Amino acid sequence: MRADRTKWDRRYKSGDRPHDGPPSEFLTRWLPYLPRGRGLDVATGLGRNAVLLAEAGYRVDAVDISSVGLGLAGARAAARGTRIRWIEADLDSWVPPADRYAVVVMAFYLNRKLMPRLLAAVRPGGVMIVETHLRADREPCRSRSCVAWRFRPPEWRP
Numbered sequence: 001m002r003a004d005r006t007k008w009d010r011r012y013k014s015g016d017r018p019h020d021g022p023p024s025e026f027l028t029r030w031l032p033y034l035p036r037g038r039g040l041d042v043a044t045g046l047g048r049n050a051v052l053l054a055e056a057g058y059r060v061d062a063v064d065i066s067s068v069g070l071g072l073a074g075a076r077a078a079a080r081g082t083r084i085r086w087i088e089a090d091l092d093s094w095v096p097p098a099d100r101y102a103v104v105v106m107a108f109y110l111n112r113k114l115m116p117r118l119l120a121a122v123r124p125g126g127v128m129i130v131e132t133h134l135r136a137d138r139e140p141c142r143s144r145s146c147v148a149w150r151f152r153p154p155e156w157r158p
């Protein structure tokens with residue numbers, strides 16, 4: 001939605017850059033066991049996980065709504081000599097191609113309505129990885145909206 005774009009463009013422009021650092025430890029640990037082929041990273045942010053996949057040999061599509069974030073991510077990936085297809089799109093409505101990806105990653109962005117669409121984009125034998133905060137996290141929520149962003153297993157099953 002447009003408000004997401006405004007909010008995230010502003011955050012990135014102000015220098016507030018969450019998850020700006022090494023790729024997800026969880027994804028890195030699992031990488032050797034994942035099927036190879038095409039990868040999709042949704043809400044890619046500054047692209048750390050997209051770059052990890054690309055450097056491991058995946059053909060990567062990376063989606064985000066923030067043109068500012070994608071600009072930063074693209075510049076960093078290019079500096080490493082990494083090729084990624086950056087897609088500026090709203091994940092509230094974006095529909096990925098069906099049966100396309102060996103690996104789909106959604107990290108620290110929880111969009112429950114998007115999950116069935118992502119699952120449909122996983123090719124047979126592929127894997128979908130979701131890394132996000134849980135309701136059971138020890139760190140307390142400081143806002144009401146924070147609670148909504150925390151996953152409560154088994155609230156969603158494929």
Ligand SMILES: C[S@@+](CC[C@H](N)C(=O)[O-])C[C@H]1O[C@@H](n2cnc3c(N)ncnc32)[C@H](O)[C@@H]1O
Nearest residue numbers: 001004008019043044045064065066090091107
């Ligand atoms: C916390 S960051 C994600 C970090 C990244 N996945 C990682 O692990 O490094 C959340 C991202 O979601 C993106 N985002 C928020 N709402 C969105 C929407 N409706 N469509 C697409 N991207 C969205 C933001 O622009 C931001 O880059």
